[in-house]
Amino acid sequence: MALREISKVIIESNKIGITFHTSPDGDAIGSTLGLLNGLREMGKDAYIISREVIPNNLSFLPLGCEIDGTIKAPIYGTDLVIVLDCGNVDRICADLDQYDGTIINIDHHVTNEKYGKYNYIDNKAAATAELIYILLKELNFVFNEEAESVEEIGNCIYTGLVTDTGSFRHSNVTKRTHSIAGELISCGVKNSKVHNSLFDNRPLSKVKLMGQSLSNVELLCDGKVAYIEISMKTLEELNLSHVDTSDIISIALSIENVEVAVVAKEAEDGVKASLRSKNKVNVSHIAESLGGGGHIKAAGLKITGSSLEQAKVKIINSIEKEIC
Numbered sequence: 001m002a003l004r005e006i007s008k009v010i011i012e013s014n015k016i017g018i019t020f021h022t023s024p025d026g027d028a029i030g031s032t033l034g035l036l037n038g039l040r041e042m043g044k045d046a047y048i049i050s051r052e053v054i055p056n057n058l059s060f061l062p063l064g065c066e067i068d069g070t071i072k073a074p075i076y077g078t079d080l081v082i083v084l085d086c087g088n089v090d091r092i093c094a095d096l097d098q099y100d101g102t103i104i105n106i107d108h109h110v111t112n113e114k115y116g117k118y119n120y121i122d123n124k125a126a127a128t129a130e131l132i133y134i135l136l137k138e139l140n141f142v143f144n145e146e147a148e149s150v151e152e153i154g155n156c157i158y159t160g161l162v163t164d165t166g167s168f169r170h171s172n173v174t175k176r177t178h179s180i181a182g183e184l185i186s187c188g189v190k191n192s193k194v195h196n197s198l199f200d201n202r203p204l205s206k207v208k209l210m211g212q213s214l215s216n217v218e219l220l221c222d223g224k225v226a227y228i229e230i231s232m233k234t235l236e237e238l239n240l241s242h243v244d245t246s247d248i249i250s251i252a253l254s255i256e257n258v259e260v261a262v263v264a265k266e267a268e269d270g271v272k273a274s275l276r277s278k279n280k281v282n283v284s285h286i287a288e289s290l291g292g293g294g295h296i297k298a299a300g301l302k303i304t305g306s307s308l309e310q311a312k313v314k315i316i317n318s319i320e321k322e323i324c
């Protein structure tokens, strides 16, 4: 299904709900708010469906306050739900069980399950935000002018690009990623302002968590794996509940000779782990072997009903199989 046809379905729809993956990151939120703001500009009746609240560091984005966790399922009259940046049906941050309307699935995860009626999956895209940029153009949204609304939508898309590429340093970056970033800058996006909002306003408790986590990093598998555990007790003491740990994991991955970094976070009902790879190890294989998914160099999984110790054994076993 081409984006042109997807844009037709969008134009013909009357009430559109937009949602994304659970524990939304900068790409999920940036793509969603870029599309929401764009559709509103076009006079469409569009709204957010989410069980979760927008993470603090992303709340600067326009209409971010609408990601407040109040609308968890499609509201009456919705004829289209667009799911962004979400590979697995189980990870959708909305209750769609009772919904029988159309679903559009737009994503860039290799492991995408194609759960939509219409699926647009481009795993060459560095971020779903790249696809939203192209989709908005397909919807005849004009980017090449300096208007406040264009800049605001640009900020959303730029946020998706920056956060899913480690600020344009990962190998998923292509010429197209930079071209889109360049076009966004020419319509008023201030790159350093977005970077400041994203990365230079951490709460003190978060910096303390970084310090604690990194001082407890363990090197396993002949120093090829950096493993970090974060207990619920630590999170409670620091009063951090929905904390993003992507900065912690990238510092762990920067250790010399490390090929894979893991952050395992204890939750009420088990352990959630993020995995990152520096070069060749495919962490999406590792995540999939334990019921998760993701990209070659960034993946995630959840082991329900497990302690941190039990999860570690499983994760390390699975990494060893992939490394050897």
Ligand SMILES: [Mn+2]
Pocket (backbone or CB within 6 Å): 027, 028, 085, 108, 126, 127, 128, 164
């Ligand atoms: Mn993404």
